[in-house]
Amino acid sequence: MTAATQTTRYPIDGWRLVLRRLARQRNVLIGGAIVLFVVFVAVIGPSLMMHSPEETDLFNPWSPPTAQNPLGTDKLGRDILSRLVYGARVSLLVAGAVLAITLTVAAILGMIAGYMGGRIDAFLMRFVDIMLAFPEVVIAILIASMIGSGVLTVIISLALVWWPGVTRLTRSFVLVIREELYIDAAIVAGTPTWAIFLRHLLPNIAAPLLVRASVGVGFIVMAEATLSFLGLGIQEPVPSWGGMIRDGLPALRTDPYLAIFGSLALGITIIGFNLLGDGLRDALDPKLQGR
Amino acid sequence: MNPILEVEKVGRRFESPGLNPLIAVDGVSFKLASGETLGIVGESGCGKSTLARMVLKLLAVSAGRIRLDGADITDLPEAQMRPLRRGIQAVFQDPMSSLNPRMRVRDIVAEPMRAAGIDAATREARVREMLSIVGLPADAAERYPHAFSGGQRQRIAIARALASSPKLVVCDEATSALDVSVQAQVLNLLGELRTRYGLSMLFISHNLGAVRYIADRVAIMYLGRIVEIGPVGAIFDKPAHPYTEALIAAVPEPDPDLPIPEALLGEIPNARERPIGCHFHPRCPKAQDRCRVEDPALVAGNDGRQIRCHFPN
Numbered sequence: 367m368t369a370a371t372q373t374t375r376y377p378i379d380g381w382r383l384v385l386r387r388l389a390r391q392r393n394v395l396i397g398g399a400i401v402l403f404v405v406f407v408a409v410i411g412p413s414l415m416m417h418s419p420e421e422t423d424l425f426n427p428w429s430p431p432t433a434q435n436p437l438g439t440d441k442l443g444r445d446i447l448s449r450l451v452y453g454a455r456v457s458l459l460v461a462g463a464v465l466a467i468t469l470t471v472a473a474i475l476g477m478i479a480g481y482m483g484g485r486i487d488a489f490l491m492r493f494v495d496i497m498l499a500f501p502e503v504v505i506a507i508l509i510a511s512m513i514g515s516g517v518l519t520v521i522i523s524l525a526l527v528w529w530p531g532v533t534r535l536t537r538s539f540v541l542v543i544r545e546e547l548y549i550d551a552a553i554v555a556g557t558p559t560w561a562i563f564l565r566h567l568l569p570n571i572a573a574p575l576l577v578r579a580s581v582g583v584g585f586i587v588m589a590e591a592t593l594s595f596l597g598l599g600i601q602e603p604v605p606s607w608g609g610m611i612r613d614g615l616p617a618l619r620t621d622p623y624l625a626i627f628g629s630l631a632l633g634i635t636i637i638g639f640n641l642l643g644d645g646l647r648d649a650l651d652p653k654l655q656g657r
Numbered sequence: 658m659n660p661i662l663e664v665e666k667v668g669r670r671f672e673s674p675g676l677n678p679l680i681a682v683d684g685v686s687f688k689l690a691s692g693e694t695l696g697i698v699g700e701s702g703c704g705k706s707t708l709a710r711m712v713l714k715l716l717a718v719s720a721g722r723i724r725l726d727g728a729d730i731t732d733l734p735e736a737q738m739r740p741l742r743r744g745i746q747a748v749f750q751d752p753m754s755s756l757n758p759r760m761r762v763r764d765i766v767a768e769p770m771r772a773a774g775i776d777a778a779t780r781e782a783r784v785r786e787m788l789s790i791v792g793l794p795a796d797a798a799e800r801y802p803h804a805f806s807g808g809q810r811q812r813i814a815i816a817r818a819l820a821s822s823p824k825l826v827v828c829d830e831a832t833s834a835l836d837v838s839v840q841a842q843v844l845n846l847l848g849e850l851r852t853r854y855g856l857s858m859l860f861i862s863h864n865l866g867a868v869r870y871i872a873d874r875v876a877i878m879y880l881g882r883i884v885e886i887g888p889v890g891a892i893f894d895k896p897a898h899p900y901t902e903a904l905i906a907a908v909p910e911p912d913p914d915l916p917i918p919e920a921l922l923g924e925i926p927n928a929r930e931r932p933i934g935c936h937f938h939p940r941c942p943k944a945q946d947r948c949r950v951e952d953p954a955l956v957a958g959n960d961g962r963q964i965r966c967h968f969p970n
Contacts (some may be wrong), residue, residue, distance in 0.1 A: 548756055550749065552712075555772050555774060556740075556772035557768060569760075
């Protein structure tokens with residue numbers, strides 16, 4: 367009895383077991399390698415580049431790959447490789463910021479809704495339902511077009527569409543934990559509600575929440591690219607993958623390198639995050655396997 | 658002198674749309690004197706855990722009053738209840754669930770003291786003291802609950818319950834989830850600590866042997882009501898209510914020559930549709946016409962007990 371309840375109740379039973387489960391998953395290894403590579407490129411890459419991402423060379427537009435420009439240049443003669451590498455930094459920054467804001471808001475609201483129950487819960491969850499009823503990217507586009515473009519806009523608008531789903535997820539974790547006797551024991555001990563949130567709820571939902579939320583990183587990267595592609599996101603001259611794909615599209619037949627390499631960078635990154643996120647979820651949350 | 662705990666006509670019903678209300682606890686009254694242990698016994702679903710949760714203010718009452726050390730706590734808001742909480746602690750049934758898996762044993766045991774505003778150095782010393790009293794090594798403080806067996810975890814839970822020097826401890830099936838040999842150890846520990854600290858205890862269990870061992874008085878519950886209450890010796894030796902009699906007779910004797918006791922027929926009725934008349938009459942071997950129409954009251958017997966039966970033994 368005890369063994370069975372333990373595996374279902376505590377998704378993480380020791381790091382060694384987790385690592386063993388992770389190592390058994392080829393997807394995690396592939397996804398992890400891609401993500402590590404993208405992170406490495408974003409952190410170290412810009413300082414290794416021969417060109418600045420904003421350095422124009424009007425005598426060398428739409429250059430095919432050469433020794434000087436390994437992936438060619440765009441219409442202003444800017445080095446595509448430099449811009450891709452710098453774009454990785456922008457994409458990860460946006461994804462990280464959106465995730466941080468979303469998780470903070472969702473953790474607070476999800477714990478309040480799940481623990482308090484009753485009218486507060488009903489009110490919050492109906493609001494979440496309304497938000498979830500709209501396609502996420504459509505709302506992001508709407509918000510971005512209302513408050514103007516820029517990195518901050520992208521972060522704000524994506525965070526605004528991302529928090530409802532994560533809040534509902536948090537609430538579902540809290541509903542399970544609330545039934546545990548140690549919550550009753552904490553109340554009987556006289557522990558104030560805020561401390562129950564901090565010492566009992568949060569530590570027990572943090573790991574699964576983080577894992578489930580990181581499954582969404584790939585989608586955030588894509589949504590950022592979508593906004594930038596539509597001109598509502600990152601603005602010139604700051605490089606972004608979405609913007610590069612847009613700029614490369616008109617020249618796809620004659621000079622396809624910009625669009626091709628931009629799309630490849632975006633696609634590989636998204637695949638990497640999705641493989642890693644799914645693998646992590648399977649390894650850390652055996653309950654969800656096969657769903 | 659005030660009783661430590663006074664429960665007066667306490668009831669709890671659960672309403673659900675389209676169904677009769679579920680009456681989990683109905684008009685339960687008792688007093689618990691200082692240093693006294695009251696056992697509460699009954700089948701699953703008789704309302705004993707609901708009663709414990711109401712006494713601990715984890716659940717609101719639907720009717721009646723609960724007084725702690727003379728102070729009415731029935732409708733006390735949680736903020737005003739908190740200062741009183743260090744005086745009433747609990748040991749729960751499942752030590753797998755009652756200890757936070759992400760907390761060190763030190764923080765688990767110190768939790769009631771922390772809530773009571775006791776400073777860190779005093780807490781630390783008291784944690785060491787409590788761990789040694791419940792028979793755990795001092796280095797247990799650094800570890801997490803998953804490192805311990807069920808019996809050890811229950812010892813941790815007992816250390817937590819006693820850390821804030823409560824006057825009353827509510828044990829809700831505190832030994833039921835443990836192996837039989839470990840049950841005895843934990844029961845002995847509880848008995849020892851009760852004597853040492855002069856604790857009052859509400860000992861809720863379906864284990865008659867455990868109740869007989871640890872309790873001074875015992876209340877038998879059936880379908881949310883007390884059907885018999887009185888001194889342990891009197892009730893176990895001469896059960897007056899047919900239900901009590903059947904419960905005691907059902908405890909197997911470790912003697913192969915004795916006949917196997919006759920089991921009580923049927924199951925505990927649905928608390929949404931309680932029988933008319935005496936609630937026990939459908940299962941009672943002595944039921945008569947009067948039992949089927951007239952609901953008996955809880956009346957005093959001759960040796961300090963109260964019985965809810967028209968035809969007691």
